[in-house]
Amino acid sequence: MRAAVRYSYCSPDKLEVRELPIPSIRTNEVLVKVKASTVSQSDCGVLTGKPYAIRLFSGLLKPSSPITGTDFSGIVVARGADVKEYQIGDMVYGFFDEGLSTHAEYVAVPVSKAMLKKPDHITFEQAAASLEGxxxxxxxxxxxxxxxxxxxxxxxxxxxxxxxxxxxxxxxxxxxxxxxxxxxxxxxxxxxxxxxxxxxxxxxxxxxxxxxxxxxxxxxxxxxxxxxxxxxxxxxxxxxxxxxxxxxxxxxxxxxxxxxxxxFPLPLSINRSLEFIHERIIEGAFTPLIDRYYLFDDISEAFSYVQTGQKKGNVILRFN
Ligand SMILES: NC(=O)c1ccc[n+]([C@@H]2O[C@H](COP(=O)([O-])OP(=O)(O)OC[C@H]3O[C@@H](n4cnc5c(N)ncnc54)[C@H](OP(=O)(O)O)[C@@H]3O)[C@@H](O)[C@H]2O)c1
Known part of the structure; x- marks a missing residue:
């Protein structure tokens, strides 16, 4: 699979799209084929390791995961033996601000993480844009x-x-x-x-x-x-x-x-906020603002744009 990789904290131009093995899943994980993700301010923090406080969560001296990405929407293509909540073919979306390696064609997600089935009436792009902000x-x-x-x-x-x-x-x-x-x-x-x-x-x-x-x-x-x-x-x-x-x-x-x-609130439980957001989407009370769409291969450009502090709402990465 193609994935956006860096082995030390760096600027967007050092991020490379490389070929890596598809992750294997544990018994409590699902494998998701990613359809959309975003580049957010949280992603910029995880990419650069700045502000330094973020390294307490993303890895002190180097990133704990080489693949960037904190949110995703996509389709479940495999599930571990203990997974009861999701079936193959389910359309899902989820977020983990400390890093989830979602800037890749496939991601292994533990079902305990903040993930829900995508509401049918929104696109994969809209689902990914409904998470971080x-x-x-x-x-x-x-x-x-x-x-x-x-x-x-x-x-x-x-x-x-x-x-x-x-x-x-x-x-x-x-x-x-x-x-x-x-x-x-x-x-x-x-x-x-x-x-x-x-x-x-x-x-x-x-x-x-x-x-x-x-x-x-x-x-x-x-x-x-x-x-x-x-x-x-x-x-x-x-x-x-x-x-x-x-x-x-x-x-x-x-x-x-x-x-x-x-x-100064500490945003602790993403599961709780995702449930709140999901309800608002179902009610039609929340539609995320989307600014630009980038192809996954152009991820460095997407990061550079987000770093300007000028994005309007969300910047989407599209996967095939
Ligand atoms: N505390 C936390 O846990 C936490 C977590 C995530 C993010 N953050 C921080 O929260 C901040 C916002 O994140 P975000 O993702 O919402 O940012 P964002 O989407 O990148 O915000 C950019 C937007 O802010 C507007 N803007 C820029 N300067 C402005 C100003 N002086 N007055 C009014 N609007 C201005 C820009 O509009 P124009 O282009 O029109 O100027 C642009 O639309 C960031 O600083 C981020 O680091 C904190």
Missing amino acids: AHYAYYFLDKLSLNAGDSVLVNGGTGAIGNAAIQFLKHKDIRVVATCEEPYIDYLYKMGVDYVIDYTRQDFTQFDEQFDAVFDAVGKSSFGKCKRLLKPVGVYISSELGPYWQNPLLALAAPFMPGKKVK
Whole structure:
């Protein structure tokens, strides 16, 4: 099979597509023929080993798996003797952010990992695009006790995480103000966003409204700058650590701080978020934003594009 391989942490141009043996499966695993995968910010972390904290999970000195890739959709083509949940021919999708070696034509997946049968009405590409960003969006929002009518400002409305977050918030009837660049303003309004800020023209931290929460889904702001946007007990959440890792540190101090505070969720159970995402897809309440499609052989180009920080939602890899 063809697989994208590197034996040390590296830049996209060092990633090579090579011929490798099809993985053999254990008794609790299925073999999936991959139809689509994405290149996400998680994949960039696993490829480069940066930020360094990611090496605690992906391998300290070198990657624990030479093949990149964290998500997939595809067809079960073989199953181990103990597997009861899946049949050969089942269409499935799944995700594991520490690395699952899915940038390959075949992947062996333990059934304990976050994997579900793909809803029939979505394509393999849409299924793969429904995983990474939506998983983090679910966990970040899960830390907020929001009710219908509450309000949230989302910075980064066209990011994979931010765009999924907007859809989950609108599903709960939350008032959403979100940022993006000019070409995507109408798209965000069509998604139900109540007010869109073009971040290239207006500094969102100066917006004249107070929110129950500010979710900086692209991690470009700080608690200090966003404090004025928060109601007296409002919560600030960012997808990034912030300068000097201030976001997790401020979150640790939060129980001792009255009023406005920072939360920094740890996205632990992917099985839980995948079930939530799956339900939203079935209800028709979540459609992932897809930006570009690349052939698997052009994976280095796909990584380079994602590293620019300019992708809109998800970047898809297509397999034959
Ligand atoms: N904490 C965690 O566990 C965790 C996990 C995964 C990812 N992350 C981090 O979360 C962040 C977002 O990930 P993602 O996959 O959603 O990112 P992404 O899809 O790569 O986000 C890129 C998008 O953000 C927009 N953007 C860039 N700069 C912006 C700004 N200053 N203001 C508003 N929008 C801006 C871009 O729009 P334009 O092109 O129009 O500028 C683009 O659409 C990344 O920094 C990633 O490292 C954290």
